[in-house]
Amino acid sequence: MADDEAFESWCSQVRKGLLELALLTRLARGRAYGYELVAGLKRHPAFADLVEGTIYPVLARLKGDGYLDAEWVAADGGPARKYYSITKSGRAMLRRMTDRWAEIQSALSGSGS
Amino acid sequence: MKNVAGFHSDAARRLAGKFERDLARSLANIPARERDERIAEATAHLQDAVRDHGGDEVSALRAAIAAFGPLPDAGDARRTALVACLRFSSVIAVGVLSAIVLFALPFAIAEIANPDATGFWIYPSGDWSLSFEIQEGAREAAGGYFAPALFAIIAAAALSIAAIYRAALSPRGALSHWEDAKPA
Numbered sequence: 001m002a003d004d005e006a007f008e009s010w011c012s013q014v015r016k017g018l019l020e021l022a023l024l025t026r027l028a029r030g031r032a033y034g035y036e037l038v039a040g041l042k043r044h045p046a047f048a049d050l051v052e053g054t055i056y057p058v059l060a061r062l063k064g065d066g067y068l069d070a071e072w073v074a075a076d077g078g079p080a081r082k083y084y085s086i087t088k089s090g091r092a093m094l095r096r097m098t099d100r101w102a103e104i105q106s107a108l109s110g111s112g113s
Numbered sequence: 114m115k116n117v118a119g120f121h122s123d124a125a126r127r128l129a130g131k132f133e134r135d136l137a138r139s140l141a142n143i144p145a146r147e148r149d150e151r152i153a154e155a156t157a158h159l160q161d162a163v164r165d166h167g168g169d170e171v172s173a174l175r176a177a178i179a180a181f182g183p184l185p186d187a188g189d190a191r192r193t194a195l196v197a198c199l200r201f202s203s204v205i206a207v208g209v210l211s212a213i214v215l216f217a218l219p220f221a222i223a224e225i226a227n228p229d230a231t232g233f234w235i236y237p238s239g240d241w242s243l244s245f246e247i248q249e250g251a252r253e254a255a256g257g258y259f260a261p262a263l264f265a266i267i268a269a270a271a272l273s274i275a276a277i278y279r280a281a282l283s284p285r286g287a288l289s290h291w292e293d294a295k296p297a
Contacts, residue, residue, distance in 0.1 A: 035162065052180050053155065078160065079157035
């Protein structure tokens with residue numbers, strides 16, 4: 001039981017740490033709105049337990065840092081949605097994050113030593 | 114309540130309205146324009162979630178609100194500032210009270226050792242002084258009450274220091290507990 005709690009706590013920390021990378025990675029493939037991003041992430045087991053509201057402060061921070069742009073788009077038969085798209089500096093940050101992530105994976109697999 | 118029109122039933126609109134008000138309260142510390150956008154975005158999220166969930170609108174909305182997760186606590190920033198202010202005031206108060214103790218203690222001890230010379234002296238001009246020596250031409254006004262009065266002042270100051278420490282400065286004090294407490 002304690003092991004399960006410790007594992008869940010670790011998963012939560014990893015998820016939190018990787019959320020920015022996951023969002024930038026998804027947005028590098030094209031613009032998306034908040035719910036669409038959440039639904040896409042939750043399809044993956046690593047993010048299945050994502051607390052949905054947690055992405056909005058992260059999106060706001062990424063936008064504030066200049067890594068994302070956002071625009072409201074009216075929708076037929078649904079609410080207006082705030083679409084996020086990655087900026088040039090967002091792509092540069094994503095490259096740096098991806099490189100670092102590859103280094104971490106390499107270190108964990110032992111191939112970097 | 115301006116974003117709830119997308120819900121069909123009155124019950125769902127009321128529930129969404131309450132969510133909006135709670136979210137507005139929790140985002141009270143950010144600029145109004147940003148707050149309005151965050152609320153509109155969250156309400157759009159709930160509408161999409163309800164549409165995907167299907168079935169009864171109110172049940173779906175309750176599920177969507179639960180999945181959205183706990184709202185940030187707006188009181189945190191204000192609480193942190195207030196705690197810092199109270200701690201600073203407490204340190205100042207402890208400093209002032211300690212100075213009073215350090216000032217009064219030598220007079221109280223001297224009054225016991227040399228009661229004739231130590232006291233609260235008043236000059237014919239109306240000026241006064243606390244002194245360890247007999248003041249020519251002045252009269253000692255406190256008499257036998259001088260030492261008890263000083264010890265009473267010292268005791269009150271020391272008790273106040275202990276109370277301030279216990280309530281506001283100790284890691285296990287009431288202020289620390291309040292600082293750590295999260296609203297339900």
